[in-house]
Amino acid sequence: MRINIIVAIAENRAIGKDNQLLWHLSNDLKHFKEVTSGKCVIMGHNTYLSLPGQRPLPKRRNVIISDRLDEAPEGFEMVTSIPDALELVKDEEEVFIMGGGMIYAQFLPMADRLYLTRVEKRFEADTFFPYINFDEWELIDLNVIDDDEQAGFTYRYEIWERKEQKEEPQPEQKTE
Ligand SMILES: NC(=O)c1ccc[n+]([C@@H]2O[C@H](COP(=O)([O-])OP(=O)(O)OC[C@H]3O[C@@H](n4cnc5c(N)ncnc54)[C@H](OP(=O)(O)O)[C@@H]3O)[C@@H](O)[C@H]2O)c1
Structure with missing residues (x-):
């Protein structure tokens, strides 16, 4: 299963304030809908509370x-831990972590792809995305x-894929 993170992030990694987004970008909401439609989305309790009418997407x-x-509120499934979330969705081809x-x-350490909306502006915020070491990621779109x-x-829509960290297993060396 591929784990995707989808987030809109400011220059200073700001993503939210007072449990709301920092900007209203209709195009980005449309982009979010296009990317995630038909897929599974995973969110935290606060992000659920921030949804309009607390209705499922x-x-x-x-x-x-x-x-x-x-x-679980109607139309949602609920789990109480990250391992339980992974177990619940394990048969999905891919999932989107939506904050x-x-x-x-x-989820960042276990993510395979990042769907970033990079906003070229700094915002005052109370919620931030963690530091991303882009050396570990390859820009694919x-x-x-x-x-x-x-x-x-x-702003920029970017897709980053994690570079393969693991080395291919080497054939066993014969010792005389
Ligand atoms: N810019 C973007 O793309 C974007 C996207 C999404 C959200 N946001 C913003 O982010 C802000 C919300 O973020 P947040 O960090 O406050 O909250 P959050 O990550 O949405 O939710 C945090 C809550 O999730 C539950 N939780 C988290 N980890 C858990 C774990 N390991 N096991 C069990 N429960 C766990 C806890 O709920 P309980 O207290 O119930 O245990 C915790 O209080 C808002 O401002 C929102 O607008 C921005």
């Missing part, structure tokens, strides 16, 4: 990770948006 399998929710900060931090009048800033 349509045409997607919605999973919440929470220790405090008593039961927020706490959830990204725990880039789309620069510099003509979105609604945004008033440039």
Whole structure:
């Protein structure tokens, strides 16, 4: 199963404030919908609370990770830990980790792909994406948006794939 992270991130790695997003980018919301439609999305309790009307995202399998929710809200599945989330979705071809900060931090080390919307501006925030060491990642797709009048800033859709960390197993050396 491929683990994808999808996030919109400012220059200073800001992603949210007061349990809301920092900007309203209709194009990015559309992009998010296109990328995740028909797939499974995994979110933390706070990100669930930030959804409009706390309704599940349509045409997607919605999973919440929470220790405090008593039961899964209608239209969602719920687990109480990261291992349980991985077990629940293990038959999916790929999943999208959709935030927020706490959830990204725990999934980044095991992610295979990053779908980043890189906003070329700094924002005041209370929630940040963890540091990404881009040496470990290869850029496989880039789309620069510099003509979105609604945004008033440039942003880039980027897809990064983790470089293979493991070495191929070597054939056993014969010793005389
Ligand atoms: N820019 C973007 O692309 C983007 C995307 C998504 C969200 N955001 C923003 O991010 C902010 C929310 O992020 P956040 O860090 O506050 O919250 P979060 O990651 O959405 O949720 C945190 C909650 O998830 C549960 N949780 C996390 N790890 C867990 C674990 N290992 N086991 C069990 N439960 C676990 C806990 O809920 P319980 O307390 O119930 O145990 C925890 O309080 C908002 O501002 C939102 O708008 C931005």
